[in-house]
Amino acid sequence: xxxxxxxxxxxxxxxxxxxxxxxxxxxxxxxxxxxxxxxxxxxxxxxxxxxxxxxxxxxxxxxxxxxxxxxxxxxxxxxxxxxxxxxxxxxxxxxxxxxxxxxxxxxxxxxxxxxxxxxxxxxxxxxxxxxxxxxxxxxxxxxxxxxxxxxxxxxxxxxxxxxxxxxxxxxxxxxxxxxxxxxxxxxxxxxxxxxxxxxxxxxxxxxxxxxxxxxxxxxxxxxxxxxxxxxxxxxxxxxxxxxxxxxxxxxxxxxxxxxxxxxxxxxxxxxxxxxxxxxxxxxxxxxxxxxxxxxxxxxxxxxxxxxxxxxxxxxxxxxxxxxxxxxxxxxxxxxxxxxxxxxxxxxxxxxxxxxxxxxxxxxxxxxxxxxxxxxxxxxxxxxxxxxxxxxxxxxxxxxxxxxxxxxxxxxxxxxxxxxxxxxxxxxxxxxxxxx
Amino acid sequence: xxxxxxxxxxxxxxxxxxxxxxxxxxxxxxxxxxxxxxxxxxxxxxxxxxxxxxxxxxxxxxxxxxxxxxxxxxx
Numbered sequence: 046x047x048x049x050x051x052x053x054x055x056x057x058x059x060x061x062x063x064x065x066x067x068x069x070x071x072x073x074x075x076x077x078x079x080x081x082x083x084x085x086x087x088x089x090x091x092x093x094x095x096x097x098x099x100x101x102x103x104x105x106x107x108x109x110x111x112x113x114x115x116x117x118x119x120x121x122x123x124x125x126x127x128x129x130x131x132x133x134x135x136x137x138x139x140x141x142x143x144x145x146x147x148x149x150x151x152x153x154x155x156x157x158x159x160x161x162x163x164x165x166x167x168x169x170x171x172x173x174x175x176x177x178x179x180x181x182x183x184x185x186x187x188x189x190x191x192x193x194x195x196x197x198x199x200x201x202x203x204x205x206x207x208x209x210x211x212x213x214x215x216x217x218x219x220x221x222x223x224x225x226x227x228x229x230x231x232x233x234x235x236x237x238x239x240x241x242x243x244x245x246x247x248x249x250x251x252x253x254x255x256x257x258x259x260x261x262x263x264x265x266x267x268x269x270x271x272x273x274x275x276x277x278x279x280x281x282x283x284x285x286x287x288x289x290x291x292x293x294x295x296x297x298x299x300x301x302x303x304x305x306x307x308x309x310x311x312x313x314x315x316x317x318x319x320x321x322x323x324x325x326x327x328x329x330x331x332x333x334x335x336x337x338x339x340x341x342x343x344x345x346x347x348x349x350x351x352x353x354x355x356x357x358x359x360x361x362x363x364x365x366x367x368x369x370x371x372x373x374x375x376x377x378x379x380x381x382x383x384x385x386x387x388x389x390x391x392x393x394x395x396x397x398x399x400x401x402x403x404x405x406x407x408x409x410x411x412x413x414x415x416x417x418x419x420x421x422x423x424x425x426x427x428x429x430x431x432x433x434x435x436x437x438x439x440x441x442x443x444x445x446x447x448x449x450x451x452x453x454x455x456x457x458x459x460x461x462x463x464x465x466x467x468x469x470x471x472x473x474x475x476x477x478x479x480x
Numbered sequence: 481x482x483x484x485x486x487x488x489x490x491x492x493x494x495x496x497x498x499x500x501x502x503x504x505x506x507x508x509x510x511x512x513x514x515x516x517x518x519x520x521x522x523x524x525x526x527x528x529x530x531x532x533x534x535x536x537x538x539x540x541x542x543x544x545x546x547x548x549x550x551x552x553x554x555x
Binding site: 092093094096098108110112126128130132179181183203204205207209210212214216224225226227228233235237239241269271275276277278279280281283285287289291299327329330331333335337338342344346348350352354356358360366375383385388411412415417423442444446448469471473475477479 | 526
């Protein structure tokens with residue numbers, strides 16, 4: 046009996062407490078609607094963008110990017126990011142233009158007999174596979190963890206999936222602050238492992254394209270080192286210098302790229318698949334400077350990169366930002382200049398099917414000497430919550446990219462007068478929202 | 481930029497940084513401008529990710545600001 050009375054008492058107290066809680070939460074709910082959601086949103090920040098990229102006469106890409114992160118009071122943070130790419134259109138296959146129509150097989154094709162697995166390039170045009178398409182999904186996570194007052198560790202991991210390419214990578218960094226946190230030195234390592242499953246199989250390097258010699262899947266992996274020094278130069282000037290070194294080894298070819306084999310008169314005799322060295326070591330120096338004024342800021346980054354394929358590149362990027370007096374809108378123009386020298390095995394064509402001393406050759410224009418310019422403009426609006434605090438941002442960005450090949454070999458014989466190295470022109474439009 | 485010029489920039493830069501870092505910088509209460517979003521080195525993460533992917537797929541160089549791996553079969 047005693048027990049039953051006690052149970053009844055507990056039940057009444059619980060009912061009373063529940064009513065009190067419900068009424069209290071109803072009251073708060075009337076004052077601040079969705080307070081639970083708002084609290085959750087206040088804890089997490091979101092950065093999202095949707096980009097549309099369109100190359101003149103070639104591929105187009107739709108790329109949504111979403112990342113969420115949470116910062117903790119002790120300096121720790123976690124983040125997740127998700128990227129999708131949907132790519133479609135025409136992609137250069139590496140062959141040179143010709144005075145004659147050229148017929149190619151799609152990667153999944155097994156002969157040049159007509160049908161859906163072949164395509165024909167008109168005389169004078171750059172050969173492009175018109176049915177190129179790809180979907181990519183990538184998921185990344187990062188975690189920053191303060192170890193001591195001046196020591197921070199960071200970890201990251203990423204996986205990426207395409208029909209013909211799987212990738213996984215991980216990185217770890219440690220950063221130490223000095224000089225009242227005006228100087229930060231960090232050292233990071235990274236590792237990436239990729240698995241390649243080319244559509245139709247992996248072509249035998251430098252094999253005759255007409256023989257359709259294919260093998261199985263391939264892989265490559267790489268490790269990197271990044272040493273970074275960040276320095277507060279003054280109240281409005283921040284500077285960073287990075288030194289990086291990375292080495293990739295394994296299958297580094299583009300399995301879909303071929304090279305034209307021509308005779309001295311410039312007529313096409315056939316094609317071979319490309320072959321690149323099976324390792325690549327890159328070094329780079331990167332310098333970033335940010336300067337702020339009351340209603341504007343500027344950023345200038347410079348990069349010099351070199352590798353053991355003989356490529357040297359220089360990059361300079363300048364962006365400026367101006368704010369309205371209320372700091373609720375800004376405009377940001379960007380200018381980027383890039384130049385690279387050619388890989389030492391780059392060649393726009395070959396003169397013979399069998400060159401015993403030839404170990405590597407590629408006509409991929411991305412390995413040629415080239416120069417590129419990007420002009421960009423971004424406009425952003427800061428949105429405020431009902432308490433007048435800056436809470437989110439909406440922005441729109443547009444970029445124009447133009448790439449021009451330099452020092453291209455003049456075409457012999459019949460190739461003379463053709464546009465062998467057409468410019469690449471592309472436009473990128475992006476909308477973004479962050480909270 | 482030639483290798484010689486690059487070496488000179490590196491040597492001079494390292495000398496300036498190693499001797500001058502201790503005298504550079506600001507007090508904690510002078511970080512108002514530095515704390516602004518446009519002064520954060522990774523303040524435009526989505527823009528950087530999309531641009532890096534574009535340049536990775538169209539050029540022979542990548543990375544520098546961060547690790548150079550692409551996680552993409554586009555190059």
